[in-house]
């Protein structure tokens with residue numbers, strides 16, 4: 660068995676992370692699931708209940724009557740927004756449980772994820788992509804592989820970090836040397852285990868190598884990984900979180916050209932990220 664297969668085999672253990680948000684994501688994608696079952700699942704988990712109620716009563720749905728029951732919240736949010744909320748919840752659970760320093764301290768990695776989520780959505784908005792629903796979630800989940808690798812009981816982290824700090828390798832190269840996969844592929848593999856919609860898994864998988872996205876694969880184009888890549892890079896360039904271990908992306912200038920984005924657009928996107936950081940962190944940290 661090659662290194663890559665061995666790593667993916669070991670990642671199977673992450674399948675069993677017993678979070679109700681994973682069950683919720685799965686249920687929301689099942690066309691036969693009944694509202695009654697969805698409500699029951701949420702009510703069974705106090706954290707999930709509090710979160711769903713908070714979102715339903717948040718400024719996003721501003722001006723509407725105050726909601727106190729899960730049933731009403733589920734109706735207000737609707738299937739699509741509920742799915743997005745469940746995935747966000749999943750990421751926040753992962754960040755909390757697997758908090759482990761890697762190329763960034765755990766807390767910074769969580770902030771970076773939120774920043775890239777807002778950034779990916781902002782890039783999509785800037786480029787007039789009407790349906791921006793899933794850009795936020797894809798950005799949020801893009802580095803989930805880092806949490807998974809850094810907290811895995813095999814102790815992969817030490818070996819990788821050694822190669823970065825001592826050996827001067829890039830994080831992606833060190834990951835591939837040790838694991839046969841990088842965090843983008845590892846993350847996408849785990850998201851697949853959790854039944855996250857496939858186009859999101861694929862967007863995550865290619866976020867460091869948008870050019871390798873197989874053409875005509877699932878989505879007709881590769882906008883998700885390209886927008887994540889742009890937002891990821893902009894957040895480093897704008898020093899939204901620590902720039903430690905940062906290496907400029909070779910794909911960034913080409914992607915900026917491809918979409919006709921200017922330095923001014925970049926500055927606008929970054930100011931949007933800064934503007935929304937606090938508010939978003941407070942919704943998801945609660």
Ligand SMILES: [Fe+2]
Nearest residue numbers: 801802843867
């Ligand atoms: Fe990444």
Ligand SMILES: [Fe+2]
Nearest residue numbers: 775801802891
């Ligand atoms: Fe990232």
